[in-house]
Amino acid sequence: MTAADPRAGMRRIAVVGNGGAGKTTLANRLGALLDLPVTHLDALRYTDDWATVDEGTFVDRQRRVVATERWIIDGNSLASLPIRVAAADTVIVVDPPPVVCLWGLLRRRWRYHGGRHPDGVHDRITPAFLRYVWRYRRDHLPGVQACVAEHGGDAEVIHLTSHVRVDLFYEGLAHHLGRGAR
Numbered sequence: 001m002t003a004a005d006p007r008a009g010m011r012r013i014a015v016v017g018n019g020g021a022g023k024t025t026l027a028n029r030l031g032a033l034l035d036l037p038v039t040h041l042d043a044l045r046y047t048d049d050w051a052t053v054d055e056g057t058f059v060d061r062q063r064r065v066v067a068t069e070r071w072i073i074d075g076n077s078l079a080s081l082p083i084r085v086a087a088a089d090t091v092i093v094v095d096p097p098p099v100v101c102l103w104g105l106l107r108r109r110w111r112y113h114g115g116r117h118p119d120g121v122h123d124r125i126t127p128a129f130l131r132y133v134w135r136y137r138r139d140h141l142p143g144v145q146a147c148v149a150e151h152g153g154d155a156e157v158i159h160l161t162s163h164v165r166v167d168l169f170y171e172g173l174a175h176h177l178g179r180g181a182r
Contacts, residue, residue, distance in 0.1 A: 009156065010034055012066070014084040015074035016144055017094035018136040019129060020104030026094055026166055027074035033174055034072075039065050041075020059083065078143055082151040091148050093159045094166060095141065098134045105133065 013036065015027045024040060031038035044061040046052060053061075059080055065071055066087035073084050085091050096104075105125060132140070148157055160166045 010090050011036070011070045012088045013072040013090045013092060014081075014088040014155075015072060015092045015094060016076060016081065016084075017092075018096075018098070018101045018140075019076070019133045020101035020108065021094040021096055022104060022163060022166060023074040023076075023094050026092065026170065027072045029170055030173075031072050033170070033177065033179060036070050036072050037068075038072045038074070041073060041077055045075075045077070055079075078140065078147065081144065081147045085148050085152045085155060088152070088155045091152055091155050091157045093141075093144065093148075093157065095137070095159060095161050096163055096166075098136065100163065101133050101136070102130070105130075 010030075013027075013030065013034075015023045015030075017023050027038050027040070030036065041062075044053075044065075045058055058077070062073070062080055062083045065073060066083060148155070158169065160169055
């Protein structure tokens with residue numbers, strides 16, 4: 001890979017953002033395009049029967065992933081975000097408006113009927129989670145941005161504020177790699 005090849009700087013990618021924003025979809029698409037293994041935080045956080053693992057186990061699992069040379073991790077845990085952004089060369093913030101995120105949650109529920117999805121997401125819609133999604137930009141995004149600024153080092157930060165921007169980013173990368181959009 002050459003310096004002009006975006007893959008040279010995209011070997012360790014943290015994808016963060018609101019619930020229903022499309023993080024997992026983007027992570028899976030990028031994983032296929034860049035030939036990177038994708039890890040979903042939900043898969044590290046929960047057991048197969050939806051039990052939450054203890055925080056120490058959750059953190060240790062993340063540390064093992066980020067210790068490898070190549071990865072994409074998608075998910076939101078702000079408490080452990082420093083682990084991911086400190087090791088990332090690229091941080092992608094997927095940040096469409098809250099209404100779009102809520103629509104994404106509803107579409108996911110309709111498609112999968114709750115539970116654990118094949119793409120690694122746990123679907124647990126509660127009133128508290130809906131409030132979190134609605135208030136994410138106001139209450140949570142500033143903390144994410146501060147964490148990235150503090151721990152992200154030289155990581156490139158890509159802030160995508162709509163699904164159109166996500167698609168344009170992906171298509172531009174695919175075009176640059178000569179693979180066309182997928």
